[in-house]
Every structure is written in structure tokens, then in C-alpha cells.
Amino acid sequence: MDATQNTKQLDRKTLSHSFHLWFWGALTCFSQEHMQTFGYMSSMLPIIRKLYPNHDDQVKAIHAYTAFFNTNPMLGSVIIGTTASMEEARANGKDIDGETINDMRAGLMGPIAGIGDSLIDGTLIPILLGISLGMSTGGSPVGAIFYIIAWVLIAYFGQRFLYFRGYKFGDQAVGFLVGKQGAAVRRAIGVVGGVLATWVNVTTSFTLRGVDGKVFLNLQSKLDSIYPGLLTVVVTLFCWWLMSKKRVSAIWTMVILVVVSFIGVLLGVFNPGLSY
Template identity: 85%
Template sequence: MQKTEDIKTIDKKTLSHSFHLWFWGALTCFSQEHMQTFGYMSSMLPIIKKLYPKHDDQVKAIHAYTAFFNTNPMLGTVIVGITASMEEARANGKQIDGETINDMRAGLMGPIAGIGDSLIDGTLIPILLGISLGMSTGGSPVGAIFYIVAWVLIAYFGQRFLYFRGYKFGDKAVSFLVGAQGAAVRHAVGVVGSMVVGGVLATWVNVTTSFKLRGSDGKVFLNLQDKLNSIYPGLLTVAITLFCWWLMSKKHVSAIWTMIILVGVSLVGVLLGVFNPGLSY
């Protein structure tokens, strides 16, 4: 039986150091080949140095974190906390090796990415942006300030909570994240995210056309937007939304190229008189 004085533990200062390295450097040396691998290794260095005084043991332990890693950087914090707990158990002689730790990391990447992308990118950010846009009416800077402050506070304290919660529960959190409960949470978050995105779309996106046909006397006999409003208000908005969805979902066009295509369509539309930017020179 291991003596109490021989048990290796990670103090709160070391855990905080590890967390801050992840918070500030999760995307350190980011590339398509390694993604978040080096950011993860950096965050584990204080843990490894604390648990393994000998350099050779440190080199052997850190090798488990050289494998490819990529997930949602915010919710991925919980994985770093879990591995810190597992690393502590390994240093104390538990039946955990580098392969076990790496298998856990690989198994959690997908579920955490699914939850994080839906919860953060699909729900939280649109909500914050919606509130900020409402506060920016008339060109007020309050909306931008609110978004920056709210995002920084949520990102920092949210990730810190997840890190220490992952460390506290250790590998017990794995069964929840990859089990039936985790799947239910991912599905629920996805539904909520879709509703929020749809609400933001209906509130803030408005595509209209200025296309008109005039007779020989110069009078307008066809106002396309009025006709569309009488048939299906917001039809162009829906059409553009479905077009963007088709590009990104079916044709796998990146978001950046989708925006470039929209800019091109807008420019051509203005030149042809289909769209009116409402600018005066």
C-alpha cells in the first residue's frame, strides 16, 4: 500500500498554470497537420513537471500528448482537466498508461466538438450578437463593448470551471460525455442552436430587390418586391439562406468563400439594378 507521503498530488497553482496555458495557447502553432496538438502539450507541461521530477520520466510521459488532437477549444478544456487527473493517477501507480490517456482524448474529441460547436458557435455567439446588435441602434458603441466584455468573461470563467470540473471527476466524466446522456445533450443543444440561428436569421437578415419595369411613359408597371411581398414576404431572404446552406453543406464550400460569392452576387446585382444599396454620392 502506498504511503500517504509518497502520494503525488497536483496543487491548485499548477492546475491554474496548466489552465492558463490552454486558455491562451490552445491554438498555438496551429496547422492542418497538428491542429491543437502543441497547445495541448504546452498545457500539460506544468502537470508533467510537477508529477515527474526526473527528466527521463517527463519525456516518457509527455509522449502520450504528441498524437493529433482537435476539438472545440472552449469545451475542450474539460478534456485537459480530465487528463490532468488521469496523469496524476498514473504517476501514483494506477493501471493507466499513455495509450489509455490517448484513447480517452481521441474518444472525447468528437463528442466535445459536437456539443461545443452547437452550444458555443450555434447558440451562445448568435445570442450575444443579437443582444449587441439591439444595443448598437443608432451607431452606439455600447453593443460592441457589451459583446467584448461578455464574451471574455464567459470564455474565461466558463473554461476555468470546466477545467477544474474535469480534474475533479477525472475519467468518471468520460462515461457521461460519450454515453446516452451525452448524446441526448448534444441533440438538445443542436435543436436549441438551430432555433436560435433561425430566430437571428428572421430578425436581422433582410434581402430585398429594387428591380422594376417601366412602361414607355416612364411609369412603373411591375415592382418585383411588391409582388414578392404579396406572395411570400421574405422569399429572397429564404432563397439566399438556402443557397448558402447548399454551398456549405452540399458543395462543401468554406464560409469564407461563401461570403466572397455573396459579395460578388451583390456587386453584380447592384450593377444590373437588381439590388439597391441605398447609397448616395
């Protein structure tokens, strides 16, 4: 019999079921002792049932998800997707056990919580609220409706995207992080990061003000609290994507940057610091 016929693979329906359990129940049975443990466990139940038809195997596999877990619910969906990929690999005989899975999520939940809380709660939500308050002038309900719709769409499709990205690259990511290539790339990132920090500097002057005229959101300060130099990295990766993936010449890449900068200055996103 062909060995591929014995390979266990998660289908789209099972993965979607797992994602929706996390999306709706990440904070299930939330307590100071367990936090999101039961929400995590619930999201893994469809995965376990699909990969392990035998009840005893299911009990043994689900035991890995009884450990404490807590992270940002929105960005944390990438951990759930990565875990699904690792569980699939474990069911197919890969050298992955419950301890490996726990080590992975223990190492990721802290950094993702810090980034997620700053990016979502400290940046995205205040921006949406600022826009909504501006639309609610005079008691109009449009602002509230906009906020509800915008937040639900961003939360759902953002989490779904991260979940399936985590599943798609999870097994490869684990092998990459612990392998020789991962070590080489981490060293290269350090060198490239030093060069970027020295020669490239991209910042934004975008702010939101309240009705009293006081600034209640400084986007650059929020970005610096998440990842100093984040915009510099994003612009660099954008240029690399244009030239490497889209085959755009260096000259046209510079033209695009000039146009983006010009529009950004007009909209108040960038401040060139010029005075006339």
C-alpha cells in the same frame, strides 16, 4: 513512512497554470497536420513537471501528448482537466498509460467538438451578437463593448469551470465508464430517455430577427441540431434536483414549473399554441 506522504497530488497553482496555457494557447502552432496538438502539449507541461521530477520520466510522460488532437477549444477544456486527473493517477501507480490517455481524448474530442461548435459558434455567439447589434442602434459603441466583455467573461469562467470539473471527476469518470455501474446506468438512461421522449416535451419558441424582420436564429432548431430533446432532459433534471437535493415537495415543484412557464410565455420564450 505513511503511504499518503508519497502520494503525488497536483496543487491549485499548477492546475491554474495548466488551464491558462490552454486558454491562451489552445491554437498554438496550429496547422492542418497537428491542429491543437501543441496547445494540448503545452497545457500539460506544468502537470508533467510537477508529477515527474526526473527529466527522463518527464520525456517519457510527455510523449503521450504528441498524438493528433483537435476539438472545440472552449468545451475542450474539460478534456484537459480530465487528462490532468488521469496523469496524476498514472504518477501514483494507477493502471493508466499513454495509450489509455490517448484513447480517452480520441473518444471525447469528436463529440465535444460537434456539441461545442453547435452550442458556442452556432448558438451562443449569434445570441450575443444579436443583443449587441440591438444595443448598437445609431452607431453606439455600447454594443461592441458589451460583446467583448460578455464573451471574454463567458469564455474564461466557462472554460475554467469545465477544466476543474474535468479534473475533479476525471479519474472517477474513467473508472465509472468502464465499470459495471457505468453499463447499468447507460441501460437505465436508455429506458428513462424513452419514457421522457414519450411523456414529456419541452420546446422553446425563442427567435432573433434582423433589421429586415427575418429570423436569423431559431433557438429550438439549434438545440435540436445539438441534442434533440435537450430542454426536456434539462427540465427533468431540474425537477429531480429540486425534489432530491433540495427536498422540495412534488406540489411545490409543479408550482415552480407553472410560474416558470407563465413567465416564459410572457417573455416569448415558450409558445403554448393557444389562440383567442
